Amino acid sequence: xxxxxxxxxxxLRSSGEQLVGDPDRHVAGLFEYVLGLAxxxxxxxxxxxxxxxxxxxxxxxxxxxxxxLDQLGQARALLAHAGAVExxxxxxxxxxxxxxxxxxRNVWLVERQQRxxxxxxxxxxxxxxxxxxxxxxxxRSTDPALxxxxxxxxxxxxxxxxxxxxxxxxxxxxxxxxxxRMQAAVDAEWPYVEELFTPVDPTLVASGVAVDPAALRPAVxxxxxxxxxxxxxxxxxxxxxRGGGRQGLxxxxxxxxxxxxxxxxxxxxxxxx
Amino acid sequence: MFFEExxxxxxxxxxxDEMPDAYRRLLVRQIAQHAHSEIIGxxxxxxxxxxxxxxxxxxxxxxxxxxxxGHGLYLYAAAETLGVDREDLLDQLHTGRQKYSSIxxxxxxxxxxxxxxxWLVDGAAIVNQVPLCRCSYGPYGRAMVRVCKxxxxxxxxxxxxxxxLSHGTPAQQAMAQDAVDRYWWPALMMFGPPDADSxxxxxxxxxxxxxxxxxxxxxxxxxxxxxxxxxxGLSLPDPDLRWNEERGHYDSGAIxxxxxxxxxxxxxxxxxxxxxHRVKAHEDGAWVREAASAYxxxxxxxxxxx
Amino acid sequence: xxxxxxxxVFVRSRRGLSHVHVGSLHAPDxxxxxxxxxxxxxxxxxxxxxxxxxxxxxxASEPGQxxxxxxxxxxxxxxxxxxxxIPEGVEHL
Numbered sequence: 001x002x003x004x005x006x007x008x009x010x011x012l013r014s015s016g017e018q019l020v021g022d023p024d025r026h027v028a029g030l031f032e033y034v035l036g037l038a039x040x041x042x043x044x045x046x047x048x049x050x051x052x053x054x055x056x057x058x059x060x061x062x063x064x065x066x067x068x069l070d071q072l073g074q075a076r077a078l079l080a081h082a083g084a085v086e087x088x089x090x091x092x093x094x095x096x097x098x099x100x101x102x103x104x105r106n107v108w109l110v111e112r113q114q115r116x117x118x119x120x121x122x123x124x125x126x127x128x129x130x131x132x133x134x135x136x137x138x139x140r141s142t143d144p145a146l147x148x149x150x151x152x153x154x155x156x157x158x159x160x161x162x163x164x165x166x167x168x169x170x171x172x173x174x175x176x177x178x179x180x181r182m183q184a185a186v187d188a189e190w191p192y193v194e195e196l197f198t199p200v201d202p203t204l205v206a207s208g209v210a211v212d213p214a215a216l217r218p219a220v221x222x223x224x225x226x227x228x229x230x231x232x233x234x235x236x237x238x239x240x241x242r243g244g245g246r247q248g249l250x251x252x253x254x255x256x257x258x259x260x261x262x263x264x265x266x267x268x269x270x271x272x273x
Numbered sequence: 274m275f276f277e278e279x280x281x282x283x284x285x286x287x288x289x290d291e292m293p294d295a296y297r298r299l300l301v302r303q304i305a306q307h308a309h310s311e312i313i314g315x316x317x318x319x320x321x322x323x324x325x326x327x328x329x330x331x332x333x334x335x336x337x338x339x340x341x342x343g344h345g346l347y348l349y350a351a352a353e354t355l356g357v358d359r360e361d362l363l364d365q366l367h368t369g370r371q372k373y374s375s376i377x378x379x380x381x382x383x384x385x386x387x388x389x390x391x392w393l394v395d396g397a398a399i400v401n402q403v404p405l406c407r408c409s410y411g412p413y414g415r416a417m418v419r420v421c422k423x424x425x426x427x428x429x430x431x432x433x434x435x436x437x438l439s440h441g442t443p444a445q446q447a448m449a450q451d452a453v454d455r456y457w458w459p460a461l462m463m464f465g466p467p468d469a470d471s472x473x474x475x476x477x478x479x480x481x482x483x484x485x486x487x488x489x490x491x492x493x494x495x496x497x498x499x500x501x502x503x504x505x506g507l508s509l510p511d512p513d514l515r516w517n518e519e520r521g522h523y524d525s526g527a528i529x530x531x532x533x534x535x536x537x538x539x540x541x542x543x544x545x546x547x548x549x550h551r552v553k554a555h556e557d558g559a560w561v562r563e564a565a566s567a568y569x570x571x572x573x574x575x576x577x578x579x
Numbered sequence: 580x581x582x583x584x585x586x587x588v589f590v591r592s593r594r595g596l597s598h599v600h601v602g603s604l605h606a607p608d609x610x611x612x613x614x615x616x617x618x619x620x621x622x623x624x625x626x627x628x629x630x631x632x633x634x635x636x637x638x639a640s641e642p643g644q645x646x647x648x649x650x651x652x653x654x655x656x657x658x659x660x661x662x663x664x665i666p667e668g669v670e671h672l
Binding site for chain 3: 287289290291339340343346347350351353358359360415416419423562565566568569572
């Protein structure tokens, strides 16, 4: 599924950098890149799934399940693609269930618990605003498989953004209590925004496979900021969290998430489910 | 009288028609209990969403538990056409004044339980629910049509889980058999007490709410399920289960209904846990529901002022 | 505090067909009612268009008046084409 450098179509974004003709490095870089996006979606789906049977209203149980299912669908498509890129025969389940904490590539934003509805909506707002820009650009990726996944996902995350936006607005501009709690939620999630723009392998950007995260920054911050301000909330001024998820450096919370997610699969090596 | 004529003619009663108070009360009680069962039923299976052993199974399970929320919603909507509020019905659930199906007071201890619930519990529910599509009360019947359509996927996915396990490793086979052993008798109890001890049945049949007796439906379920268990290669935990050529049905052993009485009266393995989970979700969401109402009021005021 | 208001949901299952009533739901306002309707009633591609209407806004005929409303139409059989005799062999009529 990888695009050999020799036959690369014109790049998505020309950075002027000449493509280095090292196929192994290209494969490794692409694998890491796709894995990062896949893990963001997978870990989000795992956190969103917690809400089913715990939402503030029955209608919201249904809505959050839809969002979780979209995220899980994106994760599966991206993991399958990552496995194909790697070429070592690993399936979506091998990648989801048989990697340890240090091999996961998701950002910190998605891995922490979110058992407050305000936090869940603040996080979904940031995540979906970012994914909306990301997938829109990736729909034009020179990697056809990635472009196909992104082309489908872009519609899904547009709905997530709409959903989160409506809730942040209502909670921010609702009661005194909800205003206070929604501001606290935005404050709590804000340090994790910056990690989304961590640079990726420049050769992937140059070949038009990947999107330069920095290029998405203004649009994402504008989308999130405008919702936050319309919700009568303040955009926090906080130092970014340390991050490092793309290098497999996580918060302590990811280990517990994986322990729960993986234990049954790992307890029966080689079994079919 | 209009109501009696309508029922005699197998017609459908619609929300604003005149109807006897007892008919309305019976329907509210039954539809509410049915709706409560759907939303409490989200918990035992929701318990395995985070641990589903493959991503495919995780997606199926999420969609299934989501359907249960949807089914609860369709049913509360049907109940509301009788002049009650969902908020009141939920309040009655939360304070223990209305019940839900006892089957959801059993724990899901292993992944195979998710299969057993789909195959046996949803299977029993379908046998109960298909006749309800022809219930004399229009909105309930229509809600059931929708529920039954969606429910058939639930039973099949459960069967598929067990089929995969029973053809898997020895540990998986044992897991599947254990789940069926634990869920078989509770599934049979889902049809309610024997006809002789069923207080509401006669009136319910006369009003066209119920179309078949508890024991008839239970027999139908047994007849349908035994051959399926053979296809799964799993045994059912009843030594007296055998085909009766003369009756054209399976004979089965006596059901220990004291167990059902125990669970109904709140002494099942998970009664307290299920209620605590449900009440906590409702209470934790209060600030969100209030905020949305406050925002709607502000918006209406702003639009009025503009 | 009372529950969110009730909304009636209508779905157009495909182009060329009317919107049909499918059920109801609760939502605090019209925007969320529409979104809830999408999530609850079109999970299996049941629709291409949605209407939500506040239940309180629906004006309905009274079942008690249905004799006066609907029975007088019963004897106006001349409104139906089958009322008329047409000679054999006449077509397109």
